[in-house]
Amino acid sequence: MSAAKLRADGATALFSVLEQGQSLRQSFAYLQAQHNEKDKAWLQEMVYGVLRNLPQLQYWLRQLLHKPLKSKQKIVEHLLLLGIYQLAFSRVSTHAAVAETVGACDKLKCNGLKGLVNACLRNFIRQDLNAHRSEDPRIASGMPKWLYRRLKDNYPQNLPALLVAMNTRPPIWLRVNQQQVSLDDFCDALSEQHIQFDTNIADAPQAVILRKGYDLTTLPGYSQGWFSAQDGAAQLAAGLLSAQPKERILDACAAPGGKTCHILELQPELDECLALDLDAERLHRVAENLERLKLNAELLQGDAAEPETWWDGRSFDRILLDAPCSATGVIRRHPDIRWLRKDSDIEQLVQTQAQLLESLWPLLKAGGTLLYATCSILEQENRMQILRFLRDHQDAKLSPVHPQDTPEQPGMQILPGDREMDGFYYARLIKC
Numbered sequence: 001m002s003a004a005k006l007r008a009d010g011a012t013a014l015f016s017v018l019e020q021g022q023s024l025r026q027s028f029a030y031l032q033a034q035h036n037e038k039d040k041a042w043l044q045e046m047v048y049g050v051l052r053n054l055p056q057l058q059y060w061l062r063q064l065l066h067k068p069l070k071s072k073q074k075i076v077e078h079l080l081l082l083g084i085y086q087l088a089f090s091r092v093s094t095h096a097a098v099a100e101t102v103g104a105c106d107k108l109k110c111n112g113l114k115g116l117v118n119a120c121l122r123n124f125i126r127q128d129l130n131a132h133r134s135e136d137p138r139i140a141s142g143m144p145k146w147l148y149r150r151l152k153d154n155y156p157q158n159l160p161a162l163l164v165a166m167n168t169r170p171p172i173w174l175r176v177n178q179q180q181v182s183l184d185d186f187c188d189a190l191s192e193q194h195i196q197f198d199t200n201i202a203d204a205p206q207a208v209i210l211r212k213g214y215d216l217t218t219l220p221g222y223s224q225g226w227f228s229a230q231d232g233a234a235q236l237a238a239g240l241l242s243a244q245p246k247e248r249i250l251d252a253c254a255a256p257g258g259k260t261c262h263i264l265e266l267q268p269e270l271d272e273c274l275a276l277d278l279d280a281e282r283l284h285r286v287a288e289n290l291e292r293l294k295l296n297a298e299l300l301q302g303d304a305a306e307p308e309t310w311w312d313g314r315s316f317d318r319i320l321l322d323a324p325c326s327a328t329g330v331i332r333r334h335p336d337i338r339w340l341r342k343d344s345d346i347e348q349l350v351q352t353q354a355q356l357l358e359s360l361w362p363l364l365k366a367g368g369t370l371l372y373a374t375c376s377i378l379e380q381e382n383r384m385q386i387l388r389f390l391r392d393h394q395d396a397k398l399s400p401v402h403p404q405d406t407p408e409q410p411g412m413q414i415l416p417g418d419r420e421m422d423g424f425y426y427a428r429l430i431k432c
């Protein structure tokens with residue numbers, strides 16, 4: 001594929017996220033189907049780079065482009081962001097960055113703007129704008145204003161380190177399916193293919209970390225269900241839930257099934273594992289994962305906030321509520337999230353989470369365990385949510401998951417980068 005067409009696709013992906021509110025996953029699914037592995041990796045690197053540095057790139061663009069482009073020409077602004085990103089942050093030669101970005105105008109059917117693109121990029125070089133970055137810490141953070149403000153409020157002490165971690169590329173975590181292969185045999189198979197990895201990770205005994213990107217389907221044992229891709233923080237859930245033989249388990253927000261599968265890998269002798277999700281399409285992905293990993297669960301499409309529409313009245317020994325959330329803990333992995341979420345989403349999510357907790361609590365047996373999880377790092381969705389629940393439910397008691405987990409400061413907040421993990425929150429509740 002030509003370099004100019006790749007840049008045009010990069011601009012299209014940015015346009016779909018930033019102007020149309022589509023997730024990068026959606027827009028890449030369409031665009032990347034036409035690319036080979038090398039082009040896919042290049043496209044991802046460039047688009048992720050722009051999304052991580054957007055405020056700084058826009059700060060420069062405002063100096064170069066005196067009038068914003070409108071309607072059909074708007075996509076050229078996104079092409080320019082990509083071009084500026086290459087000049088400022090990548091090792092592509094300046095000649096190639098300028099020539100190929102200008103060339104992409106044809107592919108975007110905006111030939112008339114070639115001169116403008118050429119002039120903007122050449123001015124960027126001539127004025128040495130790369131040496132003149134904004135001094136505003138928010139712009140340097142790469143975060144939208146609303147999120148920067150919330151992070152600053154929540155983490156006044158360690159904000160700089162947190163922001164660095166949120167903009168750092170994560171490693172690839174795998175979870176070995178101990179029902180199909182031992183960790184040692186899987187590691188031997190990786191070594192035979194000269195793949196570098198780390199293992200023996202505290203609290204995540206089935207985890208393997210890869211230091212380089214791979215097409216996972218080419219790793220040993222993929223089709224035999226030897227492993228899944230799952231961040232280390234997400235791998236803590238099944239251990240914290242600690243399902244026992246003959247128990248009835250509800251995974252209330254299960255799709256795409258990463259944690260459902262892990263629960264079954266750790267405890268194959270359950271009476272029942274019910275994987276519920278509101279989204280029928282996402283539930284298909286649970287079915288696919290179960291099939292590849294050779295595991296079994298009951299799948300049900302339903303609203304966890306309305307158990308009266310699907311519950312058979314038999315209570316559960318354990319419930320995992322991996323609640324819909326802001327996903328602010330996984331921004332390093334999905335840099336589009338910061339631009340897709342809005343400040344007002346947070347209050348809405350907090351209400352949804354509270355409603356889910358409220359609706360699911362009566363489904364738990366006396367003595368049963370509910371594990372509340374989010375991949376958020378915002379207090380409102382985590383500690384404050386659980387504090388309120390404990391205050392309002394006399395029959396709920398905190399079961400600490402680590403020494404600093406107390407009724408006054410309930411749960412465990414993992415921040416992005418802690419032990420190389422994503423940001424995650426866990427709180428374990430017991431019904432008295």
Ligand SMILES: C[S@@+](CC[C@H](N)C(=O)[O-])C[C@H]1O[C@@H](n2cnc3c(N)ncnc32)[C@H](O)[C@@H]1O
Binds near residue numbers: 252255278
């Ligand atoms: C964080 S994801 C779950 C990830 C999953 N536990 C895993 O480990 O693969 C949240 C899920 O909640 C589902 N969801 C959102 N609202 C729901 C509701 N009211 N009832 C059931 N599922 C819901 C979403 O469709 C989404 O699949």
